[in-house]
Amino acid sequence: xxxxxxxxxxxxxxxxQMGDVTVQALRKVDLDIAPGEFVAISGASGSGKSTFxxxxxxxxxxxxxxxxxxxxxxxxxSRDELSLVRNRKLGFVFQSFNLLSRTTALENVELPLLxxxxxxxxxxxxxxxxxxxxxxxxxxxxHHPNQLSGGQQQRVAIARSMVNDPVLILADExxxxxxxxxxxxxxxxxxxxxxxxITVVLVTHEPDIxxxxxRLIVFRDxxxxxxxxxxxxxxxxxxxxxxKPAGKLG
Amino acid sequence: xxxxxxxxxxxxxxxxxxxxxFLTMLxxxxxxxxxxxMLSVGQGAKDMVKTSIAGLGTNVINVFAGGGGPGSVRxxxxxxxxxxxxxVEAIGREAEAIRYITPTARSSAQIKYAGxxxxxxxxxxxxxxxxxRNWGLTAGAPYSxxxxxxxxxxxxxxxxxxxxxxxxxxxxxxxxxxxxxxPFKVVGVLESKGQxxxxxxxxxxxxxxxxxxxxxxxxxxxxxxxxxxxxxEESIPDASAQIDDILRRRFxxxxxxxxxxxxxxxxxxxxxxxxxSQTMTVLLSSIAGISLLVGGIGIMNxxxxxxxxxxxxxxxRLAVGAKGRDILLQFLVEAVVISFCGGLIGIAIGAGASxxxxxxxxxxxxxxxxxxxxxxxxxAATGIxxxxxxxxxxxxxxxxxxxxxx
Numbered sequence: 124x125x126x127x128x129x130x131x132x133x134x135x136x137x138x139x140q141m142g143d144v145t146v147q148a149l150r151k152v153d154l155d156i157a158p159g160e161f162v163a164i165s166g167a168s169g170s171g172k173s174t175f176x177x178x179x180x181x182x183x184x185x186x187x188x189x190x191x192x193x194x195x196x197x198x199x200x201s202r203d204e205l206s207l208v209r210n211r212k213l214g215f216v217f218q219s220f221n222l223l224s225r226t227t228a229l230e231n232v233e234l235p236l237l238x239x240x241x242x243x244x245x246x247x248x249x250x251x252x253x254x255x256x257x258x259x260x261x262x263x264x265x266h267h268p269n270q271l272s273g274g275q276q277q278r279v280a281i282a283r284s285m286v287n288d289p290v291l292i293l294a295d296e297x298x299x300x301x302x303x304x305x306x307x308x309x310x311x312x313x314x315x316x317x318x319x320x321i322t323v324v325l326v327t328h329e330p331d332i333x334x335x336x337x338r339l340i341v342f343r344d345x346x347x348x349x350x351x352x353x354x355x356x357x358x359x360x361x362x363x364x365x366x367k368p369a370g371k372l373g
Numbered sequence: 374x375x376x377x378x379x380x381x382x383x384x385x386x387x388x389x390x391x392x393x394x395f396l397t398m399l400x401x402x403x404x405x406x407x408x409x410x411m412l413s414v415g416q417g418a419k420d421m422v423k424t425s426i427a428g429l430g431t432n433v434i435n436v437f438a439g440g441g442g443p444g445s446v447r448x449x450x451x452x453x454x455x456x457x458x459x460x461v462e463a464i465g466r467e468a469e470a471i472r473y474i475t476p477t478a479r480s481s482a483q484i485k486y487a488g489x490x491x492x493x494x495x496x497x498x499x500x501x502x503x504x505x506r507n508w509g510l511t512a513g514a515p516y517s518x519x520x521x522x523x524x525x526x527x528x529x530x531x532x533x534x535x536x537x538x539x540x541x542x543x544x545x546x547x548x549x550x551x552x553x554x555x556p557f558k559v560v561g562v563l564e565s566k567g568q569x570x571x572x573x574x575x576x577x578x579x580x581x582x583x584x585x586x587x588x589x590x591x592x593x594x595x596x597x598x599x600x601x602x603x604x605x606e607e608s609i610p611d612a613s614a615q616i617d618d619i620l621r622r623r624f625x626x627x628x629x630x631x632x633x634x635x636x637x638x639x640x641x642x643x644x645x646x647x648x649x650s651q652t653m654t655v656l657l658s659s660i661a662g663i664s665l666l667v668g669g670i671g672i673m674n675x676x677x678x679x680x681x682x683x684x685x686x687x688x689x690r691l692a693v694g695a696k697g698r699d700i701l702l703q704f705l706v707e708a709v710v711i712s713f714c715g716g717l718i719g720i721a722i723g724a725g726a727s728x729x730x731x732x733x734x735x736x737x738x739x740x741x742x743x744x745x746x747x748x749x750x751x752x753a754a755t756g757i758x759x760x761x762x763x764x765x766x767x768x769x770x771x772x773x774x775x776x777x778x779x
Contacts, residue, residue: 180692182692182772202697203696203697203698206694206695206697209691209692209693210693210694217776221689225389238690244378283693287694
């Protein structure tokens with residue numbers, strides 16, 4: 124790992140208090156992710172992978188340990204500074220899409236840009252249009268989420284995650300609610316973003332989705348039990364070509 | 374986030390729940406409407422009192438005979454408790470702050486002219502009475518001091534009397550009317566003064582020389598009331614003190630004795646009348662204030678519901694980089710928009726209602742710009758005050774908890 128890590132966590136721990144029971148979601152995790160990596164994280168439910176993702180995404184704070192994101196010590200930041208980090212450096216994609224209903228695709232994608240000090244309605248619109256075109260939804264920008272299929276909604280979410288030019292995109296089971304074809308298409312989009320230099324970390328419990336990543340990390344009981352490189356990850360474009368006969372599903 | 378986007382956001386989310394937004398607004402609408410209506414009616418009443426007080430004359434001081442305290446029954450033997458023309462003369466001579474003074478006597482009498490009959494009040498007063506009360510004539514001329522001295526049977530009649538006695542087409546000037554069967558020559562017709570401060574018709578009056586009324590109509594030697602005017606508004610307190618001094622001396626009253634007369638200045642009368650309408654205004658305004666408070670609680674309630682309903686939305690916004698302040702403003706602007714719109718509608722309804730009340734009840738109603746500003750400020754303040762807590766609650770949500778909220 125020659126380049127300075129984009130994500131560097133040391134002795135990261137998180138404990139939850141659930142009534143009388145203390146749950147140790149993460150126990151002293153050490154991990155570095157280099158810029159430009161495509162990392163898949165998997166593990167059984169309750170293994171701590173989602174907690175780890177939420178901490179990486181600055182949505183949740185660790186109980187102890189340090190987290191260096193792109194040179195910034197995240198654990199010492201205030202609520203508003205964390206918002207700023209999320210706004211400038213990070214992009215999120217969730218399993219349940221988390222789009223604002225009754226709001227058009229375009230406005231959903233614009234959302235991160237609205238919370239910038241230098242917000243300019245005209246430029247925001249143009250950037251959001253570009254992002255939607257990049258995910259192949261250029262002609263559905265004025266549709267509301269409930270008028271879009273699951274795969275299309277996830278494309279909107281990806282467009283939203285990339286619109287602010289983040290250094291790191293975090294995807295928590297992005298294909299969990301999608302059929303095979305849509306899943307591979309979505310993975311293809313992540314691979315495309317990764318090729319542009321954006322570091323991608325995605326959580327999945329599907330081994331075939333993990334095999335598209337260059338590195339696989341497996342969590343169990345709050346610890347990393349496996350961390351291995353995949354020398355020959357699958358290419359989404361090639362896998363899609365094999366699926367050709369399947370009908371045209373969005 | 375920019376204010377315009379915040380406004381658009383607020384309007385959009387309110388229009389999603391139109392009925393709910395309207396019902397929330399209703400509290401404010403009623404509150405503001407009540408404030409406007411109350412202030413308008415109160416202002417109108419105040420104006421009415423003011424004009425009718427002004428109608429009494431300028432810088433007027435009244436001295437009423439009688440009305441002393443319980444001590445008055447034990448006044449020294451031989452002193453008169455009634456006001457006489459000698460008292461008037463003494464005051465006129467000695468009190469520097471007094472411009473005009475006249476004794477008055479009032480009698481209720483039946484007046485006849487040809488076949489017409491009318492019962493009215495006959496006032497006896499010096500010719501100066503018209504100057505004290507700023508009362509002009511529409512026809513004829515006032516009686517003179519020699520009429521006064523000679524107890525001449527001449528009279529000035531008010532508009533109401535003129536109308537009822539003579540009707541259209543007859544010139545009252547020079548006609549002879551009979552008051553208590555005595556013939557009086559009408560020498561002038563008084564200007565209309567309209568309604569008095571207690572709703573009485575000030576034009577239903579006949580004015581004749583004091584000596585005539587006192588001796589020929591009443592048969593008394595005392596004056597019931599003295600009416601004086603001070604030289605200026607500032608000298609009213611001096612004038613009133615001088616009158617008191619002179620009368621105490623003439624009635625031989627010691628410093629502790631309670632006099633058997635009452636001095637009331639126009640300012641005091643205005644204050645008494647004003648304090649009644651003031652009390653009404655305070656009472657009605659507090660009712661309006663309470664309804665604004667209830668409206669505000671309604672806003673708070675619905676905003677709390679809205680924050681809970683939209684927890685996930687808040688989570689999404691926080692996840693993409695909204696700061697606590699952005700969320701706070703989003704909900705605060707929504708609350709203020711509700712109260713602001715409610716305020717606007719309330720002002721329209723309040724102004725409409727008070728105009729309607731005014732025309733139906735015959736009240737003088739005035740919707741003042743000040744009352745609109747007050748109502749507007751109150752409704753906006755209500756929005757901010759009651760929107761603050763729910764908005765802060767939203768702003769303090771933890772992003773991950775908000776995102777996971779089902």
